[in-house]
Amino acid sequence: MAVAPTPAERFIQGILPENPVYRQLLGLCPTLAVTNGLQAALTMAGAVAFVLFCANIVTSTIRHLLKPHLRIVIFTLIIATFVTITDRFLAAYMYGMSKLLGPYIPLIIVNCIIICRCEVCASRQSVFAAGADALGQATGFALALVSIAAVRELLGSGMLFSVQVLPESWPNWVIMILPPGAFMTLGLLVGAVNWFEQRRSEQAESERG
């Protein structure tokens, strides 16, 4: 890489070319666990975005003080602090959602996306670049969660945001709401994204050649 990407480029990169779920396969636990409904998926995406943004900013601010062998512990402690804030906030203002998401909110602490971004980007870049990077990755993560949740909720119960969309005669594919549906939806979507990516690169090559 000759030139470091600008903050705007970092933001764009996080959304599709380096999408945390589809391209890097990071943070799969929440991706699979909370995507049986769109509301849960959006809340999860919001929580991850908040924690990712704050953790990236803080890590970037203290990046000159970090010791190499202690850095992972420091990252996880920073993340754990913000996750506690998020968890208390959800329990206070969105109690039903907090009950529904259950242990998956505290599990944000060990979400690989956040540790990966702290390690790859925030511990080396300025605060502004780290913030843009966090926002891009968070948007990409939200996009992935929403797309999976939409497929699963629509096929599993014929609803979107708990509003009936498909006709009543739709036979609910209950398996989509259950754990196997999560694995299969994600597997097929990863395959689809790969297929589009391959086709686009082939087209670009044939145009060039």
Add this chain to the structure above:
Amino acid sequence: MLYFTDIILIALGAALVNNFVLYYFVGICPFIGVSRRIDMAIGMGFAVTFVISIAALLSWTITTFILMPGAPLSKFVAGWFMPPDAAAKVDLTILSYVVYIFAIASSVQFVEMYVRRFYPSLYRSFGVFLPLITTNCAILFACLIIFSHIVGVDNPADVWDLGKSLTLAVFGGVGFTIAITIMAGIREELELCDVPQSLRGAGITLLVAGILAMAFMGFTGVDSGLKKAMTPSPVQAQQSSRE
């Protein structure tokens, strides 16, 4: 007897019925990443089982003696500078996440140093996985389940003791090992198959995991059936009391 039944039910639930990977989706990253060969998968499974047991031991101890409302150690320390009735209400549960992740990270660090110093051959076989385990959701997830069975339980008889917590952790680890080993076996066979280009790697792994999860759904209800079979029915209880 009742305690023994509980232990068996917790073990069965953690290992098969509510498998950590295929039901709760924790520990997916190594499940996808390190399941290419059977020997590596078994190594990872043992490493996780080992660390999860240590983490459960630590988290049970910390929660019972320090974190939970009115825990003995924090009450004792708070008693030095607080009136006794205020000291009895000290509640440190808000610190639980930070404390757990710190306990996990440091215990992994110690285990790695210990294994490297005293068991070099063991270290070569699974030591490389140890640092990865810090960020394995399964470990923290076991701690959180134990936490939820200690704090906020109304009936004192339902609070988990150390035996139940360790059972959950060990058999959760066993369930993880079972899942990742089956997965590695399937993937070794998959290498001989003609998989569509775009599904190669993660895509087909996730699809296979979906079918595996469906197979594990067959265990649903085994635990409740076993519970019914193991709790003595009223008639039997009467007979045994007459004898």
